[in-house]
Amino acid sequence: MEAVSVILCRSLSEFEDLEVHVATVDPGTDTDREDRLGRIRVHRLAGKTGFQLLNAVGPWRRRMEEFLRELAPDVVHAHDIYGLMVSGLGVPRVFTVHGFIHADTLVSGERFPRLRSGIWKHFETGGWAKQPHIISISPYVRERLRGIATGVIHDIDNPVSGEFFRLPRRERKGVVFSAAVISPRKNTLNLVEGFARTLERGIPGELRLAGAVREERYGERVRERIRALGLEKQVLLLGGIGTGRIREELSQAAVFALASLEENSPMGIEEAMASGVPVVTSNRCGMPYMVRHGESGFLVDPNDPADIARRLECLLRDDGLREEMGKRSREIAADRFHPQIVARRTREVYLEAARSG
Numbered sequence: 001m002e003a004v005s006v007i008l009c010r011s012l013s014e015f016e017d018l019e020v021h022v023a024t025v026d027p028g029t030d031t032d033r034e035d036r037l038g039r040i041r042v043h044r045l046a047g048k049t050g051f052q053l054l055n056a057v058g059p060w061r062r063r064m065e066e067f068l069r070e071l072a073p074d075v076v077h078a079h080d081i082y083g084l085m086v087s088g089l090g091v092p093r094v095f096t097v098h099g100f101i102h103a104d105t106l107v108s109g110e111r112f113p114r115l116r117s118g119i120w121k122h123f124e125t126g127g128w129a130k131q132p133h134i135i136s137i138s139p140y141v142r143e144r145l146r147g148i149a150t151g152v153i154h155d156i157d158n159p160v161s162g163e164f165f166r167l168p169r170r171e172r173k174g175v176v177f178s179a180a181v182i183s184p185r186k187n188t189l190n191l192v193e194g195f196a197r198t199l200e201r202g203i204p205g206e207l208r209l210a211g212a213v214r215e216e217r218y219g220e221r222v223r224e225r226i227r228a229l230g231l232e233k234q235v236l237l238l239g240g241i242g243t244g245r246i247r248e249e250l251s252q253a254a255v256f257a258l259a260s261l262e263e264n265s266p267m268g269i270e271e272a273m274a275s276g277v278p279v280v281t282s283n284r285c286g287m288p289y290m291v292r293h294g295e296s297g298f299l300v301d302p303n304d305p306a307d308i309a310r311r312l313e314c315l316l317r318d319d320g321l322r323e324e325m326g327k328r329s330r331e332i333a334a335d336r337f338h339p340q341i342v343a344r345r346t347r348e349v350y351l352e353a354a355r356s357g
Contacts, residue, residue, distance in 0.1 A: 194308025
């Protein structure tokens with residue numbers, strides 16, 4: 001979400017009639033500070049550490065209300081949990097839903113998932129109902145808002161940095177790349193299993209997994225499975241890497257793969273499409289609205305390693321199909337995810353919100 005906000009704000013700041021301020025809570029600090037990012041002013045507000053939800057409806061919200069009274073903006077655009085911090089405020093507001101915390105919690109692998117999910121759902125849905133303008137980054141989000149949201153819903157995808165659209169293709173045949181934290185929700189184990197079955201079919205390849213280990217127990221299960229399959233040289237855990245390194249990986253990737261169990265509109269897929277890389281991803285949640293099955297990639301059952309293997313094999317064996325799907329991916333991305341297009345559509349929502357009060 002932070003990366004999306006930076007990309008969007010940079011593009012919005014190019015409009016001469018917009019003055020862009022970013023306000024974010026910096027937990028564990030005692031003093032507010034202000035930074036500059038070109039024409040953008042970034043306000044880092046001091047905040048307490050602790051349970052995120054309690055802070056968002058308590059001390060962080062109070063500090064944000066105080067700051068907004070002083071700033072007196074024409075429009076407030078909140079993202080994710082910040083929507084709870086501005087919900088119900090008497091100022092024109094726009095809210096973007098980047099994820100469903102209550103749904104993510106159910107597949108997080110953490111303790112008491114149903115109880116924690118229920119608590120999050122109560123506050124999340126209550127906050128959605130109070131937003132006058134909501135930006136839906138995927139039809140999947142719009143579906144989940146049905147019967148809850150009472151405001152106007154605007155369909156606008158997340159933006160991708162323009163650098164991905166200019167990325168040259170230097171494909172290394174057989175390389176499958178994935179950018180996602182190592183976690184149960186991202187379903188890393190089944191992706192490894194699917195890739196292993198691809199190798200069993202006689203296709204040489206390499207699976208490169210970029211992402212920090214979110215939960216150490218799950219991370220160890222992934223490492224143990226890689227060792228058990230004898231794939232230490234074919235499956236590489238790259239850890240958390242920066243945007244520049246991700247661009248390098250995508251430039252060389254033959255296929256991008258993501259087998260997540262719960263996603264709205266993952267940035268990894270958008271970046272891969274903008275880079276001209278065909279995608280193999282899950283046939284659930286927001287992912288089918290991003291990848292056109294058989295046109296820009298393939299949709300698979302994330303719980304079926306054989307299905308994952310079958311689609312990886314199809315792409316890795318066919319050079320012409322990879323090239324065709326990669327080209328189509330970039331065309332779709334340019335129409336939906338380019339930062340200038342997203343910024344223009346977002347600015348129009350701001351103007352509507354300001355007019356309606």
